[in-house]
Amino acid sequence: MGLSVASIGECMLELSGSEGDSWRMGFAGDTFNTLWTMRALLAEPAVTDYVSAFGDDPFSTSQRGFMAEHGIGTAKSPVIAGARPGLYAITLSGAERSFTYWRSDAAARRLASDPAALGESLAGRTLAYFSGITLAILEPDARNLMFDALRTARAAGTLIAFDPNYRPRLWESEPTARKTFAEALALTDIALPTFPDEQALYGDASMEETARRMEAAGIGEIVVKDGAEPALLFSKGSGRLLPAVPTKPIDTTAAGDSFNGSYLAARLLGDDPETAVTRAHRVASAVVQVRGALAPFEVLRAAFGN
Numbered sequence: 001m002g003l004s005v006a007s008i009g010e011c012m013l014e015l016s017g018s019e020g021d022s023w024r025m026g027f028a029g030d031t032f033n034t035l036w037t038m039r040a041l042l043a044e045p046a047v048t049d050y051v052s053a054f055g056d057d058p059f060s061t062s063q064r065g066f067m068a069e070h071g072i073g074t075a076k077s078p079v080i081a082g083a084r085p086g087l088y089a090i091t092l093s094g095a096e097r098s099f100t101y102w103r104s105d106a107a108a109r110r111l112a113s114d115p116a117a118l119g120e121s122l123a124g125r126t127l128a129y130f131s132g133i134t135l136a137i138l139e140p141d142a143r144n145l146m147f148d149a150l151r152t153a154r155a156a157g158t159l160i161a162f163d164p165n166y167r168p169r170l171w172e173s174e175p176t177a178r179k180t181f182a183e184a185l186a187l188t189d190i191a192l193p194t195f196p197d198e199q200a201l202y203g204d205a206s207m208e209e210t211a212r213r214m215e216a217a218g219i220g221e222i223v224v225k226d227g228a229e230p231a232l233l234f235s236k237g238s239g240r241l242l243p244a245v246p247t248k249p250i251d252t253t254a255a256g257d258s259f260n261g262s263y264l265a266a267r268l269l270g271d272d273p274e275t276a277v278t279r280a281h282r283v284a285s286a287v288v289q290v291r292g293a294l295a296p297f298e299v300l301r302a303a304f305g306n
Contacts, residue, residue, distance in 0.1 A: 028293035037261025
């Protein structure tokens with residue numbers, strides 16, 4: 001059986017500024033950006049599905065069509081009558097970005113509304129990927145249903161990858177986020193945290209402290225990212241810093257997401273973790289030179305080395 005990947009979360013409408021008051025609409029979201037990268041880098045027989053919930057409005061129809069056009073399926077994700085996608089707008093100050101969101105009633109919040117369908121969507125996967133944002137948009141009961149589906153998939157042999165991607169505005173409190181992340185880490189095989197996020201939530205003094213905390217949770221493969229700084233690859237009690245590729249960024253929107261996607265793709269293709277980090281740094285450096293969250297497939301492939 002070939003490679004089969006599922007990424008779970010929320011794909012939103014993305015508005016990105018161009019010249020003057022003009023805006024360009026696209027589709028993006030942290031776990032979708034990561035899957036987009038994996039789709040570009042894995043050979044065509046590989047299955048890549050985005051597991052979420054969708055509305056039945058014209059924007060949702062366009063969203064699903066866009067995914068299908070680029071070889072991304074939606075597995076058994078429900079289509080909910082009367083629902084619609086979330087929306088966000090990117091504003092840039094130099095290369096640094098800020099976001100404004102409209103997502104409180106987004107369809108993706110109901111991605112666990114059909115537990116049987118969610119379980120089917122994750123069954124038989126080589127890898128399932130999710131993030132702290134996936135967890136943050138769900139109500140507690142829905143989070144538990146998602147954890148159950150992930151546990152079942154993992155018990156059947158699926159690798160589970162997780163990026164905490166902590167966003168304070170999405171959580172009711174820090175204790176709730178920490179408790180939820182502890183449950184997520186307990187079923188994770190590959191952790192891909194970002195150090196400033198971990199520092200904000202846990203007060204970690206160093207990347208190594210982040211890695212050791214995750215190793216203590218039972219995770220065997222950890223890569224701690226830190227923007228344009230070196231990433232820490234950590235396993236079996238020791239770590240190695242691997243430098244990023246120097247570049248002049250234009251838009252850093254999907255740097256971490258594309259790093260995650262290329263790291264996971266490299267590992268699925270048989271690369272050792274150190275080689276996978278090196279390739280992921282190359283891809284991230286190319287992505288930050290493209291406006292918007294989704295770099296063209298040919299840009300991703302060239303940087304990765306396909």
